[in-house]
Amino acid sequence: MIQTKSKNILFYILMFLLALIMIFPFVWMLSTSFKFDSQVFTTPIEWIPNPVNLNNYVKVWTEEPFFTYYKNTIFVAVGATIGQVIISAMAAYAFSALEFRGRNLLFSLYLATMMVPWHTIMIPQYKIISQMGLTDSHYALILGQLASAFGIFLLRQFFMSVPRELMEAARIDGASELRIFSQIMLPLAKPAISTLVIFSFVQVWNDYTAPLIYLNSKEKYTIQLGLTFFQSEHTMQYTVIMAGTVCALIPILIIYMLFEKHITNGMVHSGLKG
Amino acid sequence: MMKKIVTVVLLVCITFGTLAGCTKNGSVNSGSTDESGKSDSGSGKVTINYYAWSEGNYLQDIVDAYNKQSTVAEIKMTQVNSSDYDDKLITMLSGKNDIDVFNLRSGAMVSELAASGKLADISPYIQANGLDVSVYGTGFTETQTDNKFYSLPYRASAYGLFYNKKIFDEKKMDYPNNLTWDEYTKLAMELTTGEGTDKFYGSYIPDWNTCIYEALQKGSNLADDDLTPLQIWMERLNQFYNIDNSHLSYTDMVSAGTDPINFFVTGNCAMYPGGEWTISDVLAMLKNDPKLEETFELGIAMVPQADGAAEPVTVGGVSTFVVLNVTSEKQEAAYDFMQFLAGKEAAKIVAGYGAIPAYIDDDVTKIFEETIGVDGASNMLDLNKIPEALFIPKYTAITNMYKEELELYLIGEQSIEDTIKNFEERRVELSK
């Protein structure tokens, strides 16, 4: 019908406009990475740089050991993401499908850690971690990331919507909790786990504060930390920083594309289907 | 099968944690937990950990120069992004750390940390090495607490009036020279033209600049009981920003996030009063984008003076210090580096980058003038200087308060009387 077709087209136009609003800073980032300093702050905003400056990308990779930063960040992000998924899933399973005394209290305590403002535990945490000799180490960053209640909360909610009968049946059949966890729960929670993988990776990848506090040696720096070397006391090299940021975005986009398809299994769900 | 895999992964995780504790213990503290005096580079030299912020490349050159000529120590420098340096430093000092020597950016911070027992008293080392600290001027010798020295200065600051020669050439006007603040105010207004997006400003004073020029030149400061000089300066700022509109207004600066150096060099204003760091930032920007030299040429004049000033005086003096961590186990060797950093060799390197060292003599001045290559550069070094901040622990907090109240006044939320009153009240609160 003609009417539905034009409704459809309108719909897609709306979506397109929305998408534009969402990505315009990224477009600006990309465009600035090809500019000269004098073109950055013009009014009105110059979207297509003219002339084009390819030097910023060269600077990013040559003036600073960007490749080392990249390697370090990958190591920390992958380690932290894998670690977080495993221990969050285990804890979430305990909080949703297992019963033990103090379960709900412990869960509340975990949840409460998300409510404490970061700046107030920054120094106490450093005191403890430094006494253990973990400073200037990537392991401090990875372990710190594992102590995040968000993943546990997220997975617990999803685990709770898995029908109890499935698990009960397996228990009656004599399966161990470990088996139920790995062979029933985890596969069913693929969307939730994929979501956690993406969030966890993004958060570690973009994290600035923990690397700042815990890393001292330049050869251990992560990308976010490394980029700040293009800032001086009173000003910064905007164009180069944007080029570096664009380069830094690529792995996130890759992880997103890899895992995103597990979040939605390709079937169209919603009441909008005619 | 699944079970085995999961169990193995679990074990790996737990081992992760424990191994992390064991292995890192060895490699992290190799710098400072060695018995003092013992070497780890096999040449009798001790490794000293030096923390600084991302100042300029002169620091790396100084470290390299020192390492080459020293038989006592090998410096390992860690530089942190300038705006995060303070936070990281405070955090590290609160726990176990490997810092031996580090930089501080104000005298107030030196006295605060000294009062908190974090700094080593270096007076014995100064005496033992026969260092004559009077070479740094009275601004530094007055900073002793209980006759003890806790820092050595290695950089000084000086405020000047920078301007774009090409703008004055275009308008066929004389370059600014020996202005009073009143004359400067008039000149800024004269130079301002246009409206809206085409507006060209006479001058520019950044919102983060808390230097109370005129008040300091009259001998006052933020801790003064008599707040009249401060009030006069604040009202003058209001004139610049809101009445004459000769300077980009406070609200505009804050809302548009303008970068001052970028603003000045790309030709949006004719003048720019600021600190000596402006020179190296401007030169760096010109180097990056040489096309800008078609419309911009740096001029340096003396900073405007207060009315009736007997002798011209600028704001500045020793501004950046190096200090010794009280927990360092290699104090003698660390001091050797401190003295080098505050000495003639390092001063020549600093001057070679267009920054002002704390140690100044004729050779250093010559190098400075040659590097800048702009007339009037010696203005920054020769003049009498008044320090911008007092060497007392609470001065940073007082400056923060001043900035908060000033902002409310400049955006029109508070009258000048209320601003002064609030500032005074909060100052009293602080000293309780």
Added chain:
Amino acid sequence: MITKRRKKELTGWLFVMPSLIVFTLFMFLPIILGFWYSLTDYTGLSDQYNFVGLSNYVKLFQDRYFKVSIKNNLIYAGLYSVLTMLLALVLATLLNGLKRFRKIFRMAFFMPYISSMVAVAIIWKMIFNPNGGPLNTVLLNIGIANPPKWLASTDWALIAIVIVSVWKSCGYYMLIFLAGLQNIPETLYESAALDGAGKIARYFKITLPMITPTIFLNLVLVTINSFQVFDLVNVMTKGGPGMSTNVLSFRIYYEGFKNSSMGYASAIAYFLFAVILIITGFQFLIEKRWVNYD
């Protein structure tokens, strides 16, 4: 012989153990220590400090900046949570109904969340520029005579921060909603359609009730996050102009790291913690009334 019950308990603790270890080290112990500091006059610098009991907490209520910060936080939290939840839900629903270009659109909506804060701050400052920035230019063109001065105005700065915040994080909550929407079996929709239920009826009678666990999850998360906003404020306004965007987390940072009053800063922090705890606790209490886990 371990009883079945003991075995059950043991299994539970075993699953929780790895996280418990890291949490104790990185969270529980520091939190307790932080709370201890709130009862002292610790400056953050000196190792000497005195126990002062609850005087930091008393000081809170006489501090005029504190009162302003709470007000700002409540306004921000209210606006941010409602707008973000709505926008995220709408986006997730729209995306789910797309037939073509789904992947590209989903990625586009997620982009703000992964963009660097530095870039976001710079570009949005340019957009909000009261003189000649795109936003006000558009507003003027559609006939609004005196558009707000956004980040330069004490009335509108907080709203501007809310706008950027909602824009930046809706992709995050949207993704969670998307994951939740997958759990709904297709058969439910089919049988409802057979029964003659229209699109809107199916949405309200099937979709929404089925994703109540996800809504609850997002509600708790958005509440907690709305009280902890820091990076955006730090980068865009530093609490200004005046005190209009001075939120509690910024106050904590400022008092602790810039004014050397770490003890006092901790008191603010634990007060904030109590507020979030009460609100979240309330949400959990009424959870059973509207969330169905099936």
